[in-house]
Every structure is written in C-alpha cells, then in structure tokens.
Amino acid sequence: MALMVGARVLARNLLRPWSRLPDAVPGRTGPAAGGGDGVRCFGSPRLLVETDPAKGVAVIKLKNPPVNSLSLEVLTEFVISLEKLENDKTFRGVILTSDCPGIFSAGLDLTEMCGKSQAHYAEYWRAVQELWLRLYLSNLVLIAAINGVSPAGGCLISLTCDYRVLADNPKYTMGLNETLLGIVAPSWFKDTLVNTVGHRVAERAMQLGLLFAPAEALRVGMVDQVVPEDQVHSAALSAMAQWLAVPDHARQLTKNLMRKATADRLVKQRDADVQYFLQFISRDSIQKSLRVYLDKLRQKKG
Amino acid sequence: MALMVGARVLARNLLRPWSRLPDAVPGRTGPAAGGGDGVRCFGSPRLLVETDPAKGVAVIKLKNPPVNSLSLEVLTEFVISLEKLENDKTFRGVILTSDCPGIFSAGLDLTEMCGKSQAHYAEYWRAVQELWLRLYLSNLVLIAAINGVSPAGGCLISLTCDYRVLADNPKYTMGLNETLLGIVAPSWFKDTLVNTVGHRVAERAMQLGLLFAPAEALRVGMVDQVVPEDQVHSAALSAMAQWLAVPDHARQLTKNLMRKATADRLVKQRDADVQYFLQFISRDSIQKSLRVYLDKLRQKKG
Amino acid sequence: MALMVGARVLARNLLRPWSRLPDAVPGRTGPAAGGGDGVRCFGSPRLLVETDPAKGVAVIKLKNPPVNSLSLEVLTEFVISLEKLENDKTFRGVILTSDCPGIFSAGLDLTEMCGKSQAHYAEYWRAVQELWLRLYLSNLVLIAAINGVSPAGGCLISLTCDYRVLADNPKYTMGLNETLLGIVAPSWFKDTLVNTVGHRVAERAMQLGLLFAPAEALRVGMVDQVVPEDQVHSAALSAMAQWLAVPDHARQLTKNLMRKATADRLVKQRDADVQYFLQFISRDSIQKSLRVYLDKLRQKKG
Numbered sequence: 009m010a011l012m013v014g015a016r017v018l019a020r021n022l023l024r025p026w027s028r029l030p031d032a033v034p035g036r037t038g039p040a041a042g043g044g045d046g047v048r049c050f051g052s053p054r055l056l057v058e059t060d061p062a063k064g065v066a067v068i069k070l071k072n073p074p075v076n077s078l079s080l081e082v083l084t085e086f087v088i089s090l091e092k093l094e095n096d097k098t099f100r101g102v103i104l105t106s107d108c109p110g111i112f113s114a115g116l117d118l119t120e121m122c123g124k125s126q127a128h129y130a131e132y133w134r135a136v137q138e139l140w141l142r143l144y145l146s147n148l149v150l151i152a153a154i155n156g157v158s159p160a161g162g163c164l165i166s167l168t169c170d171y172r173v174l175a176d177n178p179k180y181t182m183g184l185n186e187t188l189l190g191i192v193a194p195s196w197f198k199d200t201l202v203n204t205v206g207h208r209v210a211e212r213a214m215q216l217g218l219l220f221a222p223a224e225a226l227r228v229g230m231v232d233q234v235v236p237e238d239q240v241h242s243a244a245l246s247a248m249a250q251w252l253a254v255p256d257h258a259r260q261l262t263k264n265l266m267r268k269a270t271a272d273r274l275v276k277q278r279d280a281d282v283q284y285f286l287q288f289i290s291r292d293s294i295q296k297s298l299r300v301y302l303d304k305l306r307q308k309k310g
Numbered sequence: 311m312a313l314m315v316g317a318r319v320l321a322r323n324l325l326r327p328w329s330r331l332p333d334a335v336p337g338r339t340g341p342a343a344g345g346g347d348g349v350r351c352f353g354s355p356r357l358l359v360e361t362d363p364a365k366g367v368a369v370i371k372l373k374n375p376p377v378n379s380l381s382l383e384v385l386t387e388f389v390i391s392l393e394k395l396e397n398d399k400t401f402r403g404v405i406l407t408s409d410c411p412g413i414f415s416a417g418l419d420l421t422e423m424c425g426k427s428q429a430h431y432a433e434y435w436r437a438v439q440e441l442w443l444r445l446y447l448s449n450l451v452l453i454a455a456i457n458g459v460s461p462a463g464g465c466l467i468s469l470t471c472d473y474r475v476l477a478d479n480p481k482y483t484m485g486l487n488e489t490l491l492g493i494v495a496p497s498w499f500k501d502t503l504v505n506t507v508g509h510r511v512a513e514r515a516m517q518l519g520l521l522f523a524p525a526e527a528l529r530v531g532m533v534d535q536v537v538p539e540d541q542v543h544s545a546a547l548s549a550m551a552q553w554l555a556v557p558d559h560a561r562q563l564t565k566n567l568m569r570k571a572t573a574d575r576l577v578k579q580r581d582a583d584v585q586y587f588l589q590f591i592s593r594d595s596i597q598k599s600l601r602v603y604l605d606k607l608r609q610k611k612g
Numbered sequence: 613m614a615l616m617v618g619a620r621v622l623a624r625n626l627l628r629p630w631s632r633l634p635d636a637v638p639g640r641t642g643p644a645a646g647g648g649d650g651v652r653c654f655g656s657p658r659l660l661v662e663t664d665p666a667k668g669v670a671v672i673k674l675k676n677p678p679v680n681s682l683s684l685e686v687l688t689e690f691v692i693s694l695e696k697l698e699n700d701k702t703f704r705g706v707i708l709t710s711d712c713p714g715i716f717s718a719g720l721d722l723t724e725m726c727g728k729s730q731a732h733y734a735e736y737w738r739a740v741q742e743l744w745l746r747l748y749l750s751n752l753v754l755i756a757a758i759n760g761v762s763p764a765g766g767c768l769i770s771l772t773c774d775y776r777v778l779a780d781n782p783k784y785t786m787g788l789n790e791t792l793l794g795i796v797a798p799s800w801f802k803d804t805l806v807n808t809v810g811h812r813v814a815e816r817a818m819q820l821g822l823l824f825a826p827a828e829a830l831r832v833g834m835v836d837q838v839v840p841e842d843q844v845h846s847a848a849l850s851a852m853a854q855w856l857a858v859p860d861h862a863r864q865l866t867k868n869l870m871r872k873a874t875a876d877r878l879v880k881q882r883d884a885d886v887q888y889f890l891q892f893i894s895r896d897s898i899q900k901s902l903r904v905y906l907d908k909l910r911q912k913k914g
Binding site: 473 | 790791792793794795796797799802810811812814815816818819820821897901
C-alpha cells in the first residue's frame, strides 16, 4: 500500500529542520475488525488509521492511553498520517475520534513542557504548530467524533475540524481551560475558538478556563451536534456524507477563503511564536506550576 | 425612456473605478398604479422604481423574468437607479424587492460568465463589484423585502441591506450556495455573510452551499424578521419608519463606521480581484461545470 | 492609607500632558456603613470606593447626581481610583455600580462638549480615551453591577467589564444610542460592542440607537446575567468569586490576548482620534443639536 511507504522520510521532510523521528513507526496494515468490507488499517501504536477507500473516508483514532495526551510522538505521527491521507486522492474525508474510553484527548503533554531542555521545548512547540496548521487548513473534510472529555489541546483539535459531533454524556466536557493550570493558550488557539463561538464567548470561556457540558457546548456553538453516545460514529458518517456531496475543489477553496487569514497570522511569525513559548515555559513560576500539577496527577494514579 | 438610452455607454463609465455620472439620467415620472397618493414611477423594463417623495421612500422591484438573474444590464440599471436616488435629497430609504413571483433573485447571470470573452468577464465582474460597493455603503436606508427564493448573488443583495424581512414560505430559501455549482464566492461575499451571521455559521453555510428556509434563516440571523407572505411589504415599510426616525447624518456615519473597513478590502484591490476572477472563470473545468449546469437548466425549461 | 496619598500628583502624571485637575478631590476614608467587617472606604464626592482588603475586592460607586454623567472630573477621579487599585496588590477585583437610584450612568457629559473651547474638548476627549483604555485592559477583574439605566457612555463602561449583571427592571435599558442625539459613537465604542454582541447586532443597534430592556440585553449577549434588583450586588459578588478562582497571571495574559489588538487600534491613533472628535464636535450643526437637547433636558427638570 503506497500510503505507508517512506513514513520515515516523510517525517523528516515534514518537520524539518527541528524534528527527528529516531523511532518513527512504520504503519502496519491489517483487516478491519469486521473484515471483508474493504476497510483497511494502518497507523502506529498510538494512532490507529482505518481507511475505507470505497467511501473515500478514513478514521483516525487516537490511542495513547490513558488520556490521549499529545506527546511529541503522537503529534508527529498525527501529522504524518494526515499528510499521507491528504496526498492520496483516494481519500476525501477523515473522522477524528478516540480509542480511549471516555477521553477524546487530554491535550498537550505537560511532561513535554516540564523539566526538559530549551531545544526540546522548541521542537515540541513546532510540532504543535505544525499539527494545528495541517488540521486547520486541511483539504480533507475533517469531522470530529468526540467520544470523551476534551480539555485544552484536545478541544483545539476538535475545533479545527469542519464539523463536530459530541456524545451526550455530561462527563464529556470540552473547552480551553489552560488558565486553570496557570498557563496561557497561544493566540492561534484563541483565534480558532473565536472563529467558532465568537469573541465574547471565547473571552469569558478562556479567562475562566470553562469546560462546557454537551448541552452548553451546543448552545454556544462549540459543537454542531450532540447525540447519544452510541450514535457518535454514525452521526459523524452521516455528516461526512453531506460534506462529501459538495464538489471538493469549490469546498476547499471556500474553506481556504474562511481560514487562510487566521492561519497566516501564525505562519508569518512561527519563529517568534516559538520564542514566546520558550520564554514563557522556561519561567520558574510556570515550571513550578506544571510540576505541582503533574505531581498531583501522579498521586491520583498512585 | 431616458434611463435606457445608452445603457451600454453608461455601463462603461459606471463600471470603471473613476465612474461618474456627469449627466445623471432624469427618470420619467407618472402616476402610480393606484394613483392619487403621490407615488411616482421610473425605471426600465428590468428594474421598476416606484417612488413616494412624500415619505422619502422608493421601492426598487427587480423585474428580469423568469428568475431575476443579475445580467450586466440589470446590474448597470440597478447602479444607475441607486445613484439617482442617492443623489436626490428627496429620498432617504429604499425597499428592494422582486416583481417576479416566487423569486427574489437567482443571483449572478451564469450566461455572462460562460463562453464569453475575457473583456466581457472583466466588464461583468466590475459591474458586480460596483453594485456591491454601492449597496453596502449606501447612505440610503436599504431594506430587503424578500418575497421569493434568493440563492447566491440574490442572497448577497439582501445581505447588503440594513434590514431583511423574509416571507414565511418554506420554498423561499436563501444562502450563498456557490459551491454546489462548483464555483466559489469571492472574499467580499464571504465578508458580507460573516458580518451578518458570524464566522462559524458562514464557514459551514458557504462550504456546504446551504440554503436556509425562513425559520432557520431567522435563527442564524440571516434575516431580521419572518412574516406571512402578504405582509412582507407592510413589514418592510414599518421597519423603514423605524430606521427613518434616526437622524440621517448620524446614522450614515455610524453605518460607515461599521462597514467601511470591509468595503475597503475590496476597494484596495479591485483590479486584483478582477484578475483573480478572470483566472478562475477561464479555467476549462469551471467553464465545463457552468456549461453542464446551464444545459440542465435549459432542458428543465424545454 | 497609602492609597490616597498624592491623588493630585497621580492625576497629573496619569493624564499629562493634556489634563489639569484644578480641583482634584483627595479621597476620604471612613468605616463602611455596616462597620466592623474590614470594609474601608475612600474616594471623592463623586466616586465612592469601598474596599474589602480581606476579599481583595473593591466596589466603585458612581455618585454624580442626578444621572451619573461622566464629567471631566468624574472621568479623572475614576481613572485615579482604578490606578490606585490596580497598583495595590491587595486588590484583585472591582465591582462597578451606581450610587444614584435608577441610573447606572447617563454616559458622557454633554455639557463638556457644548459651548466650550477646543482645548477643553481635547482635554475631555483624552480623558474619555484614558478611562476606556484603563477599563478595557485592566488587570483587575471588573464586574458591572448594573442597577439602573445605562445609555451611551454608561453602557460603554459596563461593556469594558469582564462580566455584567443587570437588574431585572424594564426601565433599566442599555445601549449605544448616540445616533438618536444626532451624534456618532467613536470607533472604539463600536469595537467594544462588536466584541460583545457581534457585528450584526452592533450594526443594527448602533444605527438605530437601540436601548435594550433586560430580557433582550441578555438574549443578544449585552449582559451575562439578569437578576432581581435586590440581588444585583450579591450576584456580582458570586461572579467575582468565580473569576477570582482563576490564577491572576494566566487570566490577565489571556485577557490581554483577547483585547490588546482592539485597544491598540486606539493607542496607535489617539491624537488622530482627538482631532477627529474636535472636527466633529465643533460643527455648527452638532453644537446646535446638543444645545437643543440640553435645553430640553433643562426644561424637563425646570
């Protein structure tokens, strides 16, 4: 399957010059669970990709237990998978969902931002930037099937999609809650939220670090649809059918028309954004906040 | 009828950036259908203008059967009529509506964009730009009395108004549905919609080419009022009375404050926008899409 | 109490070089009405400041009867009080409310804009700019407890806050109604409203000079909460507790992220904005409008 060829090379080209993938994981293929219906799989231990070439649709399942945190490895594999699908004309749409019960994604991996070198922080931040740019400007139809809680970076991923379906479970809250950890979401997280729910809702939600339960998320426009938990995937597929009914070229140009100005604000200052992140994350007070938070998490588990 | 004299010449003057009307064309006046109430008419075969000088209000009725498509001639006459009303201090407000049953306007005239010369495309596009700029920044109070379906450019015209009243008929859908024809609305169509319904609703609606039925159009803010079909005109007149209760000068400056930045984005790059349109519309794939679509329309009629 | 030292000097530094405070009022201190609970007061005849150092919260009560108009003196004292609180690490949040029954604030003081010298107009306008900038970018949590009508500049003050609680009294309308007086709100009033209720609601509301009753203000997002009149203060305190639960530094940076671009638009052209105001307010037609309006107000009282 051509899709899988040269994942290692792709990764280098893609994330160069800041990223090496010493242990880039070549995809594996295999029959889908149900078998026999043309669905094929590839991916990695942390990112399962099920493809349905006949429908032109792939499903990317985050699988980084316990909370689908976006480690550098996950980010890298995510970008590689997206690029593979983007470059393969077989595929027109992707459903993003989680393989971890009850958790869509806990967001950025705080262990990547705590107690590491400046070079590591920079590499990590560039990978976060890269994933956002890939998702936000993807030519593919992206639909989020949100089957678990999605704080911070987990919420961001869903916000970059063209359509969001959320499982109707009061525990599955979502929002950019960075302030509650004592940290600040970058301007492009903010832009993505403002473009989705408007300035005022974003202003209040981000300052308070609000996590919205499904009904409220629907009310403010953070998601497009709330459905019973066992219907999330089928609802996402139905929505995909509607989006794929539109001619690709016209839809892609229109998407670009809506989003390019926002993306360009980051593209024009990626290095400055990395520097800003480095300064912020290197502060003693921030490192201390993160250590305290991570210690708490470890105690909970322990 | 003076208005029609030299429409082609006028069009040329009008649709250049330096457009002036050195000898504004005197309309013809006459008793209104009902007579005796001071209503006077002028206009052209394709654009009926009924004026009520006592109230300071004019009604512009699009009359280009069967679907009020915005041909070059209609665009030109529209701009001329607006300019006349704008320059005549008698008039403070205009109601835009349709004389064709069931159709407000089908939007841009695809026959003007298919199988013609580059020069023609450029002339046509400048006329579209000109109408949008005139409407969007008009000093007059503009109220849309939407008495029929209004896709694409038909929707755009209503969106430039200060207030929109839509007849409550489920067939009277409205929206920027260009993608479904395989074409892309220009950035200033997008800006106009975003300024009306916000970024997220616009993003989804434009990519999917959604046409909103009245209840939904009201819910997302695409129109301000939905009324029974036989009350559209009276509701528009009531709204006009409210808008005319505001001192003109303060209202006009405030309108400018709200809209000038958006209009300036086009004004600053009109030529580039024309060039972009020429490149787009001249593509074989686009011309083919349009031919297929126009053939279908002709077969329906035939 | 160190807070009160040198109000006169602070004022000069703060508003220099355009502002003089010929009769700056040094604060007075005293026990709170209830006494004994640690609440302390300072302020001036026109601005009562009650502080609760234990909670880190201050209450600023406008007290410029009969309508809390924002005279040059009130603006100056307001800015001084804000700066004092901002610089005192004891305080993290401020509740803005009114000491005048039934009136939050009638907005800018028209007598400061009518029949005075150009120098006075310029001084006044700079003070209006200064107050807006201080409020809009305040590091403090600002909560408006709107216990009365708040047209024009009164509405603006509440819009700069982080959260708005409005008393549920149909007489307590709010909005930027400048057009009805024949004047035009400046671009930064507009920006503040757009950031709160979106472009379309702002466009219609500002052109028509709409004043929203509580239910409607809540519906369009002009306020966050409507409560019975006797619960406005307690609701503001509850909201404050929620906002103060967020780490200050992260919240302040996030607020800045949301608002700095808007504030910078004024900061970059303060002088031009003053010149624009001078030209506008000096027009005979505007001065006449204001005189007519002020005469009417005086006759009402008389």
